[in-house]
Amino acid sequence: MPEGDTVWRAAHLLHRALAGNSLTRCEFRVPALATTDLTGRIVTEAVSRGKHLLIRFDNGWSLHSHLRMEGSWRIFADGRRWNGGPSHEIRAVLGVPGSTAVGYRLGVLELVRTDQESAVVGHLGPDLLGPEWDLAEAVRRLRAEPDRAIGEALLDQRNLAGIGTVYRAEILFLQGIHPRTPVGQVRDLERLCERVRQLLIMNRSGFEQNTTGDRRPGRSHWVYGRAGRECRRCGTAIAMEEFGPYGQERVSYWCPHCQPLRPG
Ligand SMILES: [Zn+2]
Structure with missing residues (x-):
């Protein structure tokens, strides 16, 4: 099961791949977000909060995900085969020029307003790997x-x-x-x-x-x-x-x- 270090690393890799780029592809394969399309939005940053992941966009929304027991985010350069699991386990696809982030088996996937992220991570105690560790x-x-x-x-x-x-x-x-x-x-x-x-x-x-x-x-x-x-x-x-x-x-x-x- 992913712990804080794994989630921190996932956020770090997502940030490196996506931040500053606008999405050229966006698919959410969960019922609640099936019709949501963020193509054209710029990813401003990806951060971890404890075992939660937040990918923020320039329209004031954040994609909140949690890896739970077996989830993972993988980054694939264009032309590389996606090998994080069978395609029916894919929950999210976020493409930018040159690479694509694919979320597999995510336990939670939802959009929240960035200024209301506290609704999903506000209960957490001090983040051992956060910038404001207390x-x-x-x-x-x-x-x-x-x-x-x-x-x-x-x-x-x-x-x-x-x-x-x-x-x-x-x-x-x-x-x-x-x-x-x-x-x-x-x-x-x-x-x-x-x-x-x-x-x-x-x-x-x-x-x-x-x-x-x-x-x-x-x-x-x-x-x-x-x-x-x-x-x-x-x-x-x-x-x-x-x-x-x-x-x-x-x-x-x-x-x-x-x-x-x-x-x-
Ligand atoms: Zn002993």
Whole structure:
């Protein structure tokens, strides 16, 4: 599932390909936008807000998209074959001279007025990769619910935006914190937030996500996706469970030795 670094990179590539150009082709393959045509409009910019993408146009409208579980935006130079998936998975086509941006399997695709973007992203907490990252505000929001499990609080995009299940697992391992530890018992939330931000920054321009710094094959993560395998630090079998609010349970990985659940 795409996390903040992936979405930031998608926005960066969309901006580079589209910004400053007027659309020569525009297709939205979703019912609500099927008759909308922005051909001739100039793309002013593409930005990410947490895991949301906004492509802004010179007519005061923004295209809001969310990749959800399997979505992606791909850029193809003219003459290149579109290979992001079968054509029935295409939701948006935005062409400019020389290249075309194609949105596959997008979980959300809608137009909103640019001055009303807050209606779709205004609920988000400080954006870990945003230009206005606000550490104090993120920590304040996390601390507001001291009894909530830290693993759950980190995924709540209203606290801080950009973390998914991969970075949650990895940052909690790096900090030696059990995912079910109540937020009120986590000592250094500032350091945790800054460290996960560094992980996202480190990965936002790379091709392969890596949180260990070890580039050898199969060494890219500490605990994520490694249930039952040996902890890279202590050899204990990595544990896994699904937890979270009812209906939103998400997979969680941790090392029972390096990340003990401390009573009280
Ligand atoms: Zn361990």
